[in-house]
Amino acid sequence: MDKRVTGxxxxxxxxxxxxxxxxxxxxxxxxxxxxxxALLDRHRATGHPRDLTLxxxxxxxxxxxxxxxxxxxxxxxxxxxxxRSADASVFNAAYRDGSVELELVPQGTLAERIRAGGxxxxxxxxxxxxxxxxxxxxPVAEFxxxxxxxxxxxxxxxxxxxxxxxxxxxxxTYRMAARNFSPLMCMAATQTIVQARRILAAGGIDPEVVVxxxxxxxxxVEVASPxxxxxxxxxxxxxxxxx
Amino acid sequence: MDKRVTGxxxxxxxxxxxxxxxxxxxxxxxxxxxxxxALLDRHRATGHPRDLTLxxxxxxxxxxxxxxxxxxxxxxxxxxxxxRSADASVFNAAYRDGSVELELVPQGTLAERIRAGGxxxxxxxxxxxxxxxxxxxxPVAEFxxxxxxxxxxxxxxxxxxxxxxxxxxxxxTYRMAARNFSPLMCMAATQTIVQARRILAAGGIDPEVVVxxxxxxxxxVEVASPxxxxxxxxxxxxxxxxx
Amino acid sequence: xxxxxxxxIAWRAAQDIADGAYVNLGIGFxxxxxxxxxxxRHAIFHTExxxxxxxxxxxxxxxxxxxxxxxxxxxxxxxxxxxxxHADSFAMVRGGHLDVAIxxxxxxxxxxxxxxxxxxxxxxxxxxxxxxLVHGAKRVAIITDHVTKDGQPKLLRRCTLPxxxxxxxxxxxxSLAVIDIADGRFMLREKLPSxxxxxxxxxxxAELHRDGPVADLIVPEL
Amino acid sequence: xxxxxxxxIAWRAAQDIADGAYVNLGIGFxxxxxxxxxxxRHAIFHTExxxxxxxxxxxxxxxxxxxxxxxxxxxxxxxxxxxxxHADSFAMVRGGHLDVAIxxxxxxxxxxxxxxxxxxxxxxxxxxxxxxLVHGAKRVAIITDHVTKDGQPKLLRRCTLPxxxxxxxxxxxxSLAVIDIADGRFMLREKLPSxxxxxxxxxxxAELHRDGPVADLIVPEL
Numbered sequence: 001m002d003k004r005v006t007g008x009x010x011x012x013x014x015x016x017x018x019x020x021x022x023x024x025x026x027x028x029x030x031x032x033x034x035x036x037x038a039l040l041d042r043h044r045a046t047g048h049p050r051d052l053t054l055x056x057x058x059x060x061x062x063x064x065x066x067x068x069x070x071x072x073x074x075x076x077x078x079x080x081x082x083x084r085s086a087d088a089s090v091f092n093a094a095y096r097d098g099s100v101e102l103e104l105v106p107q108g109t110l111a112e113r114i115r116a117g118g119x120x121x122x123x124x125x126x127x128x129x130x131x132x133x134x135x136x137x138x139p140v141a142e143f144x145x146x147x148x149x150x151x152x153x154x155x156x157x158x159x160x161x162x163x164x165x166x167x168x169x170x171x172x173t174y175r176m177a178a179r180n181f182s183p184l185m186c187m188a189a190t191q192t193i194v195q196a197r198r199i200l201a202a203g204g205i206d207p208e209v210v211v212x213x214x215x216x217x218x219x220x221v222e223v224a225s226p227x228x229x230x231x232x233x234x235x236x237x238x239x240x241x242x243x
Numbered sequence: 244m245d246k247r248v249t250g251x252x253x254x255x256x257x258x259x260x261x262x263x264x265x266x267x268x269x270x271x272x273x274x275x276x277x278x279x280x281a282l283l284d285r286h287r288a289t290g291h292p293r294d295l296t297l298x299x300x301x302x303x304x305x306x307x308x309x310x311x312x313x314x315x316x317x318x319x320x321x322x323x324x325x326x327r328s329a330d331a332s333v334f335n336a337a338y339r340d341g342s343v344e345l346e347l348v349p350q351g352t353l354a355e356r357i358r359a360g361g362x363x364x365x366x367x368x369x370x371x372x373x374x375x376x377x378x379x380x381x382p383v384a385e386f387x388x389x390x391x392x393x394x395x396x397x398x399x400x401x402x403x404x405x406x407x408x409x410x411x412x413x414x415x416t417y418r419m420a421a422r423n424f425s426p427l428m429c430m431a432a433t434q435t436i437v438q439a440r441r442i443l444a445a446g447g448i449d450p451e452v453v454v455x456x457x458x459x460x461x462x463x464v465e466v467a468s469p470x471x472x473x474x475x476x477x478x479x480x481x482x483x484x485x486x
Numbered sequence: 487x488x489x490x491x492x493x494x495i496a497w498r499a500a501q502d503i504a505d506g507a508y509v510n511l512g513i514g515f516x517x518x519x520x521x522x523x524x525x526x527r528h529a530i531f532h533t534e535x536x537x538x539x540x541x542x543x544x545x546x547x548x549x550x551x552x553x554x555x556x557x558x559x560x561x562x563x564x565x566x567x568x569x570x571x572h573a574d575s576f577a578m579v580r581g582g583h584l585d586v587a588i589x590x591x592x593x594x595x596x597x598x599x600x601x602x603x604x605x606x607x608x609x610x611x612x613x614x615x616x617x618x619l620v621h622g623a624k625r626v627a628i629i630t631d632h633v634t635k636d637g638q639p640k641l642l643r644r645c646t647l648p649x650x651x652x653x654x655x656x657x658x659x660x661s662l663a664v665i666d667i668a669d670g671r672f673m674l675r676e677k678l679p680s681x682x683x684x685x686x687x688x689x690x691x692a693e694l695h696r697d698g699p700v701a702d703l704i705v706p707e708l
Numbered sequence: 709x710x711x712x713x714x715x716x717i718a719w720r721a722a723q724d725i726a727d728g729a730y731v732n733l734g735i736g737f738x739x740x741x742x743x744x745x746x747x748x749r750h751a752i753f754h755t756e757x758x759x760x761x762x763x764x765x766x767x768x769x770x771x772x773x774x775x776x777x778x779x780x781x782x783x784x785x786x787x788x789x790x791x792x793x794h795a796d797s798f799a800m801v802r803g804g805h806l807d808v809a810i811x812x813x814x815x816x817x818x819x820x821x822x823x824x825x826x827x828x829x830x831x832x833x834x835x836x837x838x839x840x841l842v843h844g845a846k847r848v849a850i851i852t853d854h855v856t857k858d859g860q861p862k863l864l865r866r867c868t869l870p871x872x873x874x875x876x877x878x879x880x881x882x883s884l885a886v887i888d889i890a891d892g893r894f895m896l897r898e899k900l901p902s903x904x905x906x907x908x909x910x911x912x913x914a915e916l917h918r919d920g921p922v923a924d925l926i927v928p929e930l
Contacts, residue, residue: 027773
């Protein structure tokens with residue numbers, strides 16, 4: 001079972017309007033910028049997809065990646081923990097004019113909700129946010145004399161993820177702190193689309209060091225020299241990138 | 244911070260009567276047989292610890308490891324998913340005469356309860372066991388039209404775990420399917436005691452391939468040539484082993 | 487009476503597993519299904535104790551007891567294998583990532599209920615991963631003799647033994663027939679050509695329905 | 709008025725971190741605490757985005773933007789570091805495995821409530837990992853100026869801003885004092901020698917209690 005697709009355009013070709021898309025990364029680390037920009041290219045050519053709900057820790061920086069998706073008008077809602085960044089002007093404007101809805105989730109709760117979505121756990125209790133505005137409207141229960149908030153799983157139609165190594169079966173490794181939310185998002189999405197720096201034959205990754213087993217991955221595309229979003233941002237680049 | 248202790252006896256010296264002990268392993272794979280037998284040695288010498296609650300997938304095989312703990316009268320209760328084994332006669336007898344209590348937990352629920360204990364999640368919902376005898380007395384709730392059982396976290400005072408490599412800070416790797424419950428138990432126990440085939444200096448394990456980060460580990464002892472419980476059992480060995 | 491051997495039942499079940507499918511086989515009899523994959527198809531087998539893409543048993547004497555399946559039998563690895571801990575393993579199960587789980591049964595009911603873990607209050611109970619698998623895999627199929635050793639039906643209106651799962655089974659491969667469960671009814675899809683409809687109905691504890699022709703259940707000698 | 713610099717507050721907080729402690733430092737000002745570990749002590753620093761045992765910033769030009777902390781600043785690794793995903797990272801946080809989290813504050817109340825994530829409904833809200841940390845770490849300590857830029861107390865009877873956590877703070881290191889929170893009261897432990905009790909009480913929005921001598925808060929020039 002070879003999960004490779006031939007290119008970035010094919011990788012993102014069947015993402016539909018209105019779907020929920022989880023996007024790996026914490027700031028620039030792990031941001032699958034080539035996949036995101038392929039989605040932007042498709043939108044420029046076809047007007048689709050749009051009305052997306054994005055799930056990420058952040059809400060974009062400068063005029064790249066997530067921020068460029070918002071700027072292109074493709075995004076209806078963002079679920080994240082920290083919409084601030086070095087330059088969050090695109091999100092801030094969209095939030096203020098009401099064109100993008102924000103669901104703010106504590107970072108650990110966001111991670112656990114995504115894991116729960118992948119693990120078939122529809123709800124769990126956490127001490128996080130008890131007694132705060134972010135717990136408003138959520139069930140609260142007491143266990144062993146302490147109060148906890150009930151949180152629901154979070155699933156997605158699609159995950160876009162940046163890996164370091166992949167094999168043809170979809171087993172993945174990541175690079176340093178670029179791992180962050182990606183292994184969880186692979187679990188929680190119906191269709192996980194991965195850009196990997198290198199795709200190896202099955203067996204090319206030691207079974208002991210696989211971080212994401214292939215069962216959680218549907219499509220892989222090789223991006224041999226990925227750019228780092230942070231480098232792009234610091235260089236003042238904006239989507240579309242100069243060729 | 245060097246977490247090494249000098250020997251097996253020291254490693255298990257402060258396990259008290261009445262505590263809950265999680266023991267890694269699935270059958271023989273991952274069974275920390277040297278740590279368990281050190282605990283048995285201590286009990287032979289001192290009469291302690293006793294009244295233990297054990298958490299493991301199984302309930303012992305032959306007259307080794309878990310089975311030997313039961314046979315020595317050290318065990319009050321076992322929480323497991325599958326008390327059957329090639330020779331479960333020790334557990335079966337203790338269960339039938341009522342000297343050992345059994346809490347039977349579906350295997351995935353057992354794993355998730357232990358993870359929840361380690362992750363600060365006091366309760367979660369699972370579809371597993373809905374409508375069965377094992378859900379009796381547990382709260383049931385409906386999410387998105389489907390019924391789920393509420394399960395509680397499981398924590399322990401002590402975990403006994405067999406690792407392949409450790410470093411002095413307690414970072415661990417495992418060997419093949421000997422991994423099983425051990426990384427979860429390391430998270431869920433107040434005191435995690437590890438036997439490792441080799442203990443390396445800090446930095447001796449690639450940060451990318453650490454399975455259990457050292458924060459979950461309190462004591463490490465090197466057992467350079469561990470025996471495999473399955474090999475012992477097939478050889479008909481019993482505790483105490485011939486020297 | 488004419489009936490399929492366990493190998494033949496396993497063979498029939500194997501024909502419905504697609505290339506690349508992620509599959510969990512229950513311990514014991516269901517493990518046989520792995521041997522009968524059609525040529526050119528490669529399912530990826532999952533075992534609860536933390537391996538994806540394991541292969542057949544090693545040669546005698548070559549066993550490594552750290553490399554075992556859920557039945558604690560020695561296995562080997564295939565290219566692309568991965569190890570993971572039990573919580574991740576059951577995330578795969580419970581999270582709906584397995585395409586199919588094939589399990590044995592004491593009883594299956596027309597409402598999809600399954601009893602396969604306990605024969606009642608005497609004896610020592612043991613459940614393993616069965617209750618997780620039946621509510622996790624996208625498709626839960628059963629392989630079983632059509633009747634008990636005493637000739638009593640195992641396919642029933644309602645289970646009499648303690649349940650493993652509620653409304654979870656969608657297909658049953660028996661020694662006599664292939665039967666789907668849909669809308670609370672047994673739908674007969676295939677039967678041994680040598681067996682009449684009444685004969686098979688007599689050996690079944692609930693009504694067998696049809697919504698089209700019943701195909702011949704034809705399997706090779708095994 | 710005499711007061712500690714941020715570096716000095718960070719130094720004081722660092723003195724209470726034991727050798728081998730697992731520590732999370734909030735982004736911004738609290739990151740300074742790492743620089744002031746007493747000689748011979750080595751805390752192990754955790755960052756929410758999946759690193760344990762990271763070290764100081766690399767030399768300019770040596771940054772690797774896949775190796776960053778929660779504040780998205782470039783860091784380095786120390787021997788014994790480990791990478792892990794976000795769910796494991798917050799298992800460490802929520803599961804009580806961190807010995808101490810040191811955070812900044814807009815307001816701290818005598819009941820241990822903390823407000824440090826939102827200045828109210830205008831502006832774009834952002835929470836990050838703060839709400840997880842305050843109910844996860846074994847000890848939650850705050851470093852802060854004793855008063856706002858406008859000279860208003862930050863230590864209050866009750867927080868007025870949206871809460872980050874309820875009853876979670878146990879010690880506050882300010883520019884003027886070290887104050888414990890116990891049984892719903894501020895307990896003054898240390899204060900600048902140059903400052904009288906009344907002076908510090910005037911700058912505090914709730915009663916300062918004492919259950920023994922108040923030590924001099926003495927820190928080096930930094």
